[in-house]
Amino acid sequence: MENYLSHAWQQLASRYTSDQALITGLWKELEKAYAGKSRHYHNLLHIETMLRFAEEHQSALGSPHLVRFAIFYHDAVYRSTRSDNEEKSAQLAFARLQELGLSLAEADIVVEMILATKTHESHGNPDVDYLLDFDLAILGASWDAYLQYSQQIRKEYSLYPDFLYNKGRQKVLRHFLDKDSIFQTAPFKANLEGQARHNLEKELQLLST
CATH class of the missing domain: 1.10.3210 (Hypothetical protein af1432)
Structure with missing residues (x-):
């Protein structure tokens, strides 16, 4: 690398x-x-x-x-x-x-x-x-890759307790889900938009449990 x-x-x-x-x-x-x-x-x-x-x-x-x-x-x-x-x-x-x-x-x-x-x-x-x-x-990677990414982000914010981190993370996820499109360009919209929304919604569910 x-x-x-x-x-x-x-x-x-x-x-x-x-x-x-x-x-x-x-x-x-x-x-x-x-x-x-x-x-x-x-x-x-x-x-x-x-x-x-x-x-x-x-x-x-x-x-x-x-x-x-x-x-x-x-x-x-x-x-x-x-x-x-x-x-x-x-x-x-x-x-x-x-x-x-x-x-x-x-x-x-x-x-x-x-x-x-x-x-x-x-x-x-x-x-x-x-x-x-x-x-x-x-965001539009496979669920396994996305889950690993979300865990890495959590480690970067390890200073914060779960109740604070989860609240902030949920806000970020909803911000992207509320957009008309997460991606800006035609190739990424076509190839990754659907999977990205699936991943974000699934992480939101995990954070809510």
Whole structure:
């Protein structure tokens, strides 16, 4: 996994700079962030999964390189006790991408993509919609995979007792179920929407028992 990720980062960053020390240093920073002990789901495997989705749907992306940068940085800052993770991750991305040599406009687009992962609402930019669907694809996985994901999320919020966590989690699940569509793009709607709704409803039932 780490070979895949480090290679993907090397290829991506090398498009903008030849400074190998900088490329390696920024990768080490990302690797350390995502390998934190409290990262049970929002970790390197999540990043790899999203990057593979980006490969699969590359032909549909207008700026695939910017989408990949957004994937690498969207959860770079993650604390279950905070509500500004996306903002902090976007700030870090903005600074680091300018170091790599991206233009201000390109860095701004990546920031916009990362901030969109806070609410997962439909966006005017199709690249953002695909990024959001890559991020939420686990919701439409098989029940066994979804159950494992939900258990990993619970571990990330282990600080909170069940009565608090369950109440908050139920609110999140209902938020997605109340949407006209959980996914934004045609392929994800067609392939994952039904299973995602089944999974969310089933977890809601478990939390209510």
